Amino acid sequence: MSDMLNVKGLSISFGGLKAVNNFAINIEKGQLYGLIGPNGAGKTTIFNLLTGVYKPDTGTILLDGQNLTGKSTTDINKAGIARTFQNIRLFKDLSVLDNVKAGLHNHHTYSTLEGILRLPRYYKVEKEMDEEAMELLKVFGLDGECDFKASNLPYGKQRKLEIARALATEPKLLLLDEPAAGMNPNETAELMETIRFVRDHFGMTILLIEHDMKLVSGICERLTVLNFGQVLCTGPTQEVLSNPEVIKAYLGE
Structure with missing residues (x-):
């Protein structure tokens, strides 16, 4: 299989401290891949590098063969990387439907003038977005709550909505930042299925x-x-989780 994400030699320093040092990762198309490590290991910094929040000091980021190194957050999102956040970042006061529609604006556009004057193209695009957003909400079992305020959804459903909104941007690679944070065991089991x-x-x-x-x-x-901004180990899940170095890093022995 070909690689969807290919990262080599990624490094960044903050005030002389190397937060990420020579990070590399290859993720194949269709793979479900985990990035783990103790608190402060640099995981979120890597997500911020992959999404253009930070610009790397060195290294390359290729998505499906396209070089995204140093590009803006918007350009990277349009190229096909979407993310969710550890602390859910929905538009709390917007409806569930409008949250998903916010993600669809990458691929459905009308001019400001068309929007202000409510020209035919505005209605056509809005109708298309409504239909597409509802399809996504159906997939996640949220279509019955499409008119609810996002803030009124229970926690587990807010997580689902955040994933649905990320998918609305039509990504090639989805980054999930601690999706199970704050969840009870039942919600976590449901999240795994999702x-x-x-x-x-x-x-x-x-x-x-x-x-x-x-x-x-x-x-x-x-x-x-x-661990400390560097790759400690890479491999199949069970092999990695039983690696003595990994166990030591987590337990701090």
């Missing part, structure tokens, strides 16, 4: 950061372990 479903239904390539090892061992095919 992530598997997203991968299979949309043919999606997924990279996730997660501390919940039950979730990680349950869905990830391969793992990269980060």
Whole structure:
């Protein structure tokens, strides 16, 4: 299989401290991949590098063969990387439907003038977006709550909505930042099913950061372990999780 994400030699320093040092990762198309490591290992910094929030000091980021190194957040999102956040970042006061429509604006456009004057193209595009957003909400079982305020959804459903909104941008690679954070065991089990479903239904390539090892061992095919900004170990999930170095890094023995 060909690589969806190919990262080599990625490094960044903040005030002389190397937060990420010579990071490399290869993720195949359709793979469910985990990035794990102790708190402060540099995992979120890597997500910020992959999405253009930070510009790397060195290294290259290739998405499906396209070089995204140093590009803006908007350009990277349009090229096909979408993410969710550890602290859910929905438009709380907007409806569930409008949250998903916000993600669709990458691929559905009308001019400001068409919007202000409510010209025919405005209605055509809005109708298309409504239909597409509803299709996505159906996939996640949220279509019945399409008119609810996003803030009124229970926590687990807000997570689903965030994933639906990310998928609305039509990504090639979906980055999930601690999707199980704050969830109870039942919600986590449901989340595992959702992530598997997203991968299979949309043919999606997924990279996730997660501390919940039950979730990680349950869905990830391969793992990269980060420690102090450097790759400690990479390989098939069970092999990595039973690696003495990895156990030591987590338990701090």
